[in-house]
Amino acid sequence: MAILSSISSTGVNNSHLFSVIIPTYHRNDLLVKCLDCLAPGVQTLAAGQYEVIVTDDGSQTTAEEMIRQQYPWVKWVAGPRSGPAANRNNGAKYAQGEWLAFTDDDCLPAQEWLEAYAEATKGSALALEGAIHPLGNPDQDLAECPINLTGGCFWSANIAVKHKFFETIDGFDSNYLIAAQEDQDLKIRIEKITKIDFVPEAKVYHPVRLVTLIKLIKRIPKQSANWAYHVNKHQLIIQNGGRFKYTFKAYKFYLGLLFKYIYIYQFKKAIFAGLYLLFGLPITWFYILLLQKNGDRRWD
Structure with a gap:
């Protein structure tokens, strides 16, 4: 297909294999736990192989000062305040990696998360999804937690997309103004062009939340x-x-x-x-x- 043939790494200035994109919004207490899991030396993938970008939609407060003081290896950028889809696209604009790896600010990536994705990038797929394991009991009344243990979900809490391909298909649709269906829209558009491989070893852990x-x-x-x-x-x-x-x-x-x-x-x-x-x-x-x-x- 024309889209596939046009995709090459030459269209992006790739100084890393991965750019990890984390959208956040007034959740510094959860964000620090996520960043701790991504610190150089914690991830089994070499630190020079990835960068971490936090795109911050905060209005009352932001994570900028906290990141500057505690996580100098993280790139903080101000978000557009137009919803999570637009916020992820904003982070991707600053990315220098060959692949974009998306996770959420309340997720805890396993130590081998990026290394497992790195191994999977050697295949032909232009999009990958990893496993999402619940932290807590998801069977409680009014419990919320995205769970993906067998693939086929493409929840944005744990996906990776080839950077050039992401740009070619125009990323997430920012007309989705809440955190719902924007990842499924991306999945539909990707699967019209190429396959999505499931990488069970690329695990993140997601807390179970009780909502009112x-x-x-x-x-x-x-x-x-x-x-x-x-x-x-x-x-x-x-x-x-x-x-x-x-x-x-x-x-x-x-x-x-x-x-x-x-x-x-x-x-x-x-x-x-x-x-x-x-x-x-x-x-x-x-x-x-x-x-x-x-x-x-x-x-x-």
């Missing part, structure tokens, strides 16, 4: 708008047989979640599933119809 029901409810409008954009962009309504079938499948899915959570006594999750049925799905359709009014009819 109120916080989940407050997310519904933005979550619905974000999902509407994703549905529209990738023509998911067409792929699911049209508007009626898509709507039926969506309600069936959340109704199934509602009964599942009741069955396993996770009543807070059940309440949220019920509220999303009542409010989230109608709000999603509102945004889809708004997109239609603005002239995008790709789901018809």
